[in-house]
Structures are given as C-alpha cells and as structure tokens.
Amino acid sequence: MSVVLGSGEHRYRVVENWAKLPDGWEFRDVAAVAVDSKDRVYVFNRGEHPMMVFDRDGNFLRSWGEGLFNRAHGIHIDRDDNLYCTDDGDHTVRKVTTEGKVLMTIGVPDQPAPFLSGRPFNRCTHTALSPQGEIYVSDGYGNSRVHKYSPDGKHLMCWGTTGTDPGEFNIPHNIAADENGWVYVADRENHRVQVFDGNGRYETQWNNMHRPCAL
Secondary structure (H helix, E strand, O other): OOOEEEEOOEEEEOOOOOOEOOOOOOOOOEEEEEEOOOOOEEEEEOOOOOEEEEOOOOEEEEEEOOOOOOOEEEEEEOOOOOEEEEEOOOOEEEEEOOOOOEEEEEOOOOOOOOOOOOOOOOOEEEEEEOOOOOEEEEEOOOOOEEEEEOOOOOEEEEEOOEOOOOOOEOOEEEEEEOOOOOEEEEEHHHOEEEEEOOOOOEEEEEOOOOOOOOO
C-alpha cells in the first residue's frame, strides 16, 4: 500500500523508485527540482550529471551541464520554459534552454564578490521572476542581499544587509515572486520568511519557521 502525505486538498501519494536512472548512474545531493510546461522534470544535482531530465513517469530523457556547473543550488523555470540555474559553487546564475544551451550568465564564474560586501555574488542561492520578467537573485551564503536585474541581465538595484531587523537577512536561502509582484525571501537562519514589494520595500514577515529553506 502506497504512502499518502499531506492533508486537505494537498495530499500526495509517494511513488517509490520513480526516477529510472541509466545503469550505473546515481543522484548526488539533489539541490532543486522543477517542472516545465510539458511535464518534463529537471533534477539539478551535485553529481557527475548536474541536470537530469525525466518525463512525468520517471523515464530518463537526457542529461546536460557536465563541465558547466560547479555546485547545483537553485532552479526556476519561466513561462517560456527557460531555466534559471543558480550555482553557489561558481557564484553565477545561468539562463539555459531545456536542451542545455546557455542563453545568459549573470555573475563571473569562479570570481566571488568579497564576503558580505553586498556586491553580486558570493554563493548565490536562488532566482525568481517578477510579472515583468525582472530577475531577483537571493545572495546567499556569503552575502545578505537580494539583487534585481532587468530581463536582459542589467543590474537594477539591491537591498538587504546582515542582521535580524526587518529587511535584514541571515542566509537568504530561497526567493519567490507572485503574480502581484510581491517578493518572498526565505531568511533561513532568522527562521522567517520576509515579504517585500518589487523594489525591496519591506511589507511583513512570517515568523517561527524553523530554518525555511525553500518556497
């Protein structure tokens, strides 16, 4: 009998051994998972094959990213099925097609900003998109910052510093944006989620969450 988790409208059946990996392959520290408009599942992991792609039934389709990514951390897919892959090992965000072609790189590979300098990036963690396609990046392990970019990768602004007050962060570990333009930041070591408008103005926070890692 399969296990069912969750409650109310959000109940999920566990499918054991769903992913059918090629012989000899394995997952190593799966950092993020996302699904595109065709129900293809992208598994961003820290093994020899950083991006593994499956159909909805778990059949392996392809892999890519070998030799490109240093340490997988975050993945976001936009309405056009472009992937935004956040690599906290080489301090970049890459916009990539579903076939693995790099369209844009934000940040300089293997050249981190100084620790807690506020400049992009020092071990960035995740990305989110505004309704207008602007790119938000949570940054991250070596910074306490959120950066905002234009859709073509131009740096527009940033906000945040180290601390516990509203608008301050202690490891902004994940970020999300909704259709109304609100920006949600998982402020992990402050045990809260903070909510901002699209220009970084503090709105509210959700407290008493034990190390929220993702949204």
